Structure formats: C-alpha cells, structure tokens
Amino acid sequence: MKNIYLDNASARPVEPRVSEFIRECLKDTFGNPSSLHSAGLEAKKIIEEARVKVAELINAENENCIIFTSGATETNNLAIKGVAFRNKEKKKRVVSSDIEHISVLNSMKELLKNGIEFNTVPVNSEGIVDIEKLSNILNSDVVITSVMYANSEIGTIEPVKEISETVHKMGGYFHSDATAAAGHIPIDVQKDGIDLLTLSSNDMYGPQGAGALYIKPGIKIQPVILGGGQEKGIRSGTENILAIAGMGEASKIAKKEMDEEAKRLIKMRDELIDGVLKIENSYLTGHPTRRLPYQASFRFNRIEGESILLNMDMYGIQIATGSACSSKTLEPSHTLLAIGLKHEEAHGSMVLTLGRANNTEEIPVVVKAVRETVERLRKLSPL
C-alpha cells in the first residue's frame, strides 16, 4: 500500500535541495557565530545570507528587519508580548481575530494578568474577518492587532491589506501570523502594510527549529528570551545555524517556484474538493476561492473527525481533523466554532493539506478512500 501524506500543514518533509544545502554549510563550519575566529565568522556569514533570503521572500525593506527564532510559536509570543510590554505605559488594549493560532490567543490572554485588555473580532461563515466590526472594536488605546495571513484549518486567506489600513487608522501596530501562507502565496509586507509578520521554516519545507519575525524598521519591541544579545538583542541564545541556513534556502526556493507550484496544487485541490463534495451531506469549510492553494477542508454530518482520521490512516493516508496543535484536547476547534458551526458539526471535520510530494494520480485514490470511510462510519454511527 502506497502511503499518501496529506497532513502538510502539521509537518512538511524537508525539501531535498534544502537538506543538501545544509550538508554543504556543515562542511564549511560548525562554529559559534559570536566567536571572533574564522570558524565563527563563517557561521555568521551563513546566518546573514539566510537573513537576506528570508527578507526577499516577503519583500522586507532590508535583511535587518528579520529576527530568527526557534519557530512560529515563539515568534508569535515575541511579536505580541514584545510590542505589548514595550508600550504598556502608553496603550492598554490588544485585539485579535477569533480564528488565530492558539499561540497568538494564549499570548494575548497572558497579557490580561498585566492589566491589558484583550478583545477578539469575529469572522463570517467563510472565515473572513469582519472589517466593520474590527473598525468598531479598535480605538487609539489598541497597541497591536493580530490577524493571520491565512488559516490552515479552513484555508481562508484574509484581506490583509484592508485589515492593516483599518488598524493603522487608529494608530496601532498590525501583526500577521503568516505561518500557513508564507512560501505558498505571495506576501509583500510593504504593500500589505504589515508591521510584524510571523514566518515558520518547516511550513515552507525548511527544517524544524527555525522561525522568523519580520519587524518593520523603527518599531521597538521587548525581548522574551534574554541572554547574550544575539539577533540584535531581540532574541538571545546561540543561533541554530543549520536550521536558519535551511530556512533561508527554503525561502529562496519558495520565492522562485511559488507561482508554478500554486497552479499545480490548486488544480489538485479543486479536484479533491469536487470529488469529496459529491459525498452526501459533505460541506466545504472556509472560503471557496480566497483559499490556500494546498488546502481542502470539509465537514460531514453524523461522524467524528478522529474516526475519519484513523480510518484513513488504515488506507495509508495521513490527514488531520482540525489543527495538530490542539489535537490533544477533546474540545471542538475554536476556528470551526468561530465560523458558526455547532459543536456536533465541528466534531466532524477533515483537513487535507497537499504538498510538493503529492501528485494528481493520488487524488482519485484519496476521494475513494474518503467516500468509503464516510459511508462505513455512517453505517456504524448511532446518530
């Protein structure tokens, strides 16, 4: 039985060209970038080259806008707490959408302990942030508003430019978590009006253990992890050189191949969607067209997402039900509740995320497995 991996939003295989690039870097050095001797200087050079590649992916003003971290979760913590704590004498409110990643929501909630008020803005049934409601929630006391670039669980791409304009009218900073979007759809932080952007290495086929925060020139934030003052004092700790080198190379490849790969994936994605929606009582979640190229998500009446996942695994097909990050709780996904699903509806969710390793021949195999799985589970269902 051939394995078909359709859980790329949870973890992506490292691109072989990135692995090869890392191996080449390893030959040059293993030094500490803070060391003053030749091995240290070579390590530093590797990091600075990666910084340029990441900056170019999102059209940052320059490479000094990029701060490397250990991953997207840390980056979201740094962006939100970093801005909020730095400005806490002046402004006392923070805002996010209802469908943010749990690392954004939990960072915002932690601020409550420090006398900061946290409000969320709702999304419509397709997962799009309601600009009018956002406008009503904002005032000049809001220091940071966080809305993700795109949501990996329902695929929806947010109207980031409109959101940033709305936020800036009230004088606050706009942070966007682009974990699911970067490297897959074009991002231009300058055109989009983004002040802080979260990037993840593995989500664009780089190695795990690296992430980055884009900070617009002139914005000052308070560090979360303190120490030797690496990364311009914003993120201390000896740099994870190879992961950073890999993230740089992954960014470079993504920038070059994104358009073509997106076309290929959208074709497959839409075939998947058409095939699955032929199953009775199946529904697409998220926006039908403003949607990540690699993402197809559904809900089915009267069956459990976890049972779908385990049944599909028996076909050798790996999928997700909601976000991997919240798979351990039995709570229904906060994103699915936010788009208006009832608890029992939110439990019947299936998320398929395509990647570079997938091909068109797999699509009918997957659709057939989904159909058989759903029919089998419905027969067994007491509901």
Added chain:
Amino acid sequence: MKNIYLDNASARPVEPRVSEFIRECLKDTFGNPSSLHSAGLEAKKIIEEARVKVAELINAENENCIIFTSGATETNNLAIKGVAFRNKEKKKRVVSSDIEHISVLNSMKELLKNGIEFNTVPVNSEGIVDIEKLSNILNSDVVITSVMYANSEIGTIEPVKEISETVHKMGGYFHSDATAAAGHIPIDVQKDGIDLLTLSSNDMYGPQGAGALYIKPGIKIQPVILGGGQEKGIRSGTENILAIAGMGEASKIAKKEMDEEAKRLIKMRDELIDGVLKIENSYLTGHPTRRLPYQASFRFNRIEGESILLNMDMYGIQIATGSACSSKTLEPSHTLLAIGLKHEEAHGSMVLTLGRANNTEEIPVVVKAVRETVERLRKLSPL
C-alpha cells in the same frame, strides 16, 4: 596547515554517531508529534525515547522530569522566570552567583521590573561560590537560587551539593545551569539535591536547537512560551524532533563514554596547562583541580585576548577569549572580574576548550603557537 579547533565551549561539532542516528530517524518519519495518525505517533515515539536518554544521563527520577526547549538560553529563562513568576505572590527574592551565564543574570535582572529583588553571591579567586556568604544572603523570601554546575570560562566546578543543602535550609529552590558540565562530568540530580537543571544539546556534541530543563517532580513553573501546550504545557511549539532525537542520542553516548573521555582530556588539559604556564607572566584562571576535564584558561600580562585569538587563528588554531556569548561587547568578562582580576588583567585572557576531535599530538603544536604569539604581541605592546 592543519586546523586545530580549541573552542569547543562555544560550539561543538556534532558527533558523527549522532548525525547517523538523526538520519535514521528521518527515514522513519517527519510527522508532527501532536498528529494522531501513524506518522505523528512515530514522531512522538522518537521524542519520548530521547526524553528517557536525557533523564538517564542525569539520573532524573523519571523521563517526565525532562522538558525540551530550543537551547540553554531559553532553558535558563524558563527555569528562573518560570519559578519566580509562579511564586511571586509568596516570595519576592532571587539569588545567583556572580559568575553565571548572561542568560541567567539577565533573566534575574528582568524580574526587578516585577518587584522582585535580585542579589548575587561572590566567588573566591578560584571561582568557587562562598558558601558562608551565600548562607548570609539567603532568607525564607528567596524563591530560587541559581549557581552553575561548572563555568566554561574558568573551568571551575562548583560544590553543588553543599550549595543545594544551603539553599534548601532556607526553603528555596535550587537551579543549576549545567550547560558546560552535562555530558562531561557525572551529574546526579537526586544526589546533588538539584531542583531545576539546564542542559544543552550542542554542548555535549548534539545538534544545535535543542536544550532541556529538568524539573524535580512536584515543582510547578509558569511557561514562558505559550501555545498548543506541548511539553506538558510548559513549553509550547511544535517539537524540533530531529534536534531532540540527536540530543537524546548525544546524552546516551556521553553517559557511556564520559569517564574514559574525561581521563583522556584531563591528560591533554594538564599538558596544555603545564606547557603554557612555562611562558613568563602567564597565569591559570579558575581552580587548579576542581576543573572541567576539557578546559584550560589563562591570562597574560600586557597583551589583549582578542589579539591572542586573531594571532592563533593565523596558525589555524581557534580559541576563545572569554565567553562567545559576550564577545561582541568590549567590556571585560564579568566572570574574570568576579574572581578578582583588574580590568587590564581580565582583558588578557585566553580560553582553550578541548573536544573529542582533539588528540595529544596537537598539544605541543598549540603550546608552541601560544608561546610565539605571546612573545610577538609583547614585543609590539606599548605597555
């Protein structure tokens, strides 16, 4: 010209057996350990096996005492802020030695902003913490005392058991940063009476990007990075599986080979010390015998450490002057000032740290290069 790398305390080459182990893990999976399908379960298994290996290295009560992080700096932040914030309603003081790593000192200083008092305890001229002074500084309001297991800049191993007993008499928690010690000298957290211990992957020849915090069963701490609740809710963020797998294997190898390797290194270290001390006006820094097996550090009158480093680099020999983490500032090392050196004395420091790749034939080559370097620089010196 053969390269001789003697800056292992700044960065260690990854052990080839560890790299091979990582490659094997890569074959099995690249899944997200939080995913419920088979790829996720395999990733989870890899992490849990690593946890056992790290626990065994330090004789932890069980593997659930080990929390994986992105490295030692993050771990020190987590230990100190985690304990201090969790208990801030009850206790309002923290204590460290004068020679802690900058990530410990800066984490403690950050607590000052939150109404917590921070005091340091001095060390003697050999870098050993003064137990009597520690005893005088402590009272029942001290929530955490942090003293490193050993100092990589002067090589001194602290009397950890006496320190933990002194700390526990006053009812506080004892944290020890074992970045420089773990994997090189035996550590038994239970016998040593350690409540929290910091471990670094790369410092024991594992990959960069992983660290761990040992937390004694029953001790509760507040997380620093919030999100999906990975690592028992204490450190959120998708796990850096391969770095964690590598850290586990590095721990296993270190546990098995530590005694024999220490004997080999001590012989080389003492030859280095004997050879260098024959140079006029050269002095050993740190304790002559209570000393890390891989560490030899010196100071020379009338010359600059940075000049020594750059001169040695021209011989193809990489060394350090003070800690890599503070190499960017022109300030003299706080550790060297703490052992009583004057500013001008602290500037003439040289730190040689041996590793698995070094061999006895290199020692006379290094001693000769040091002698020539010191003589050349002294001739040029205006002092």
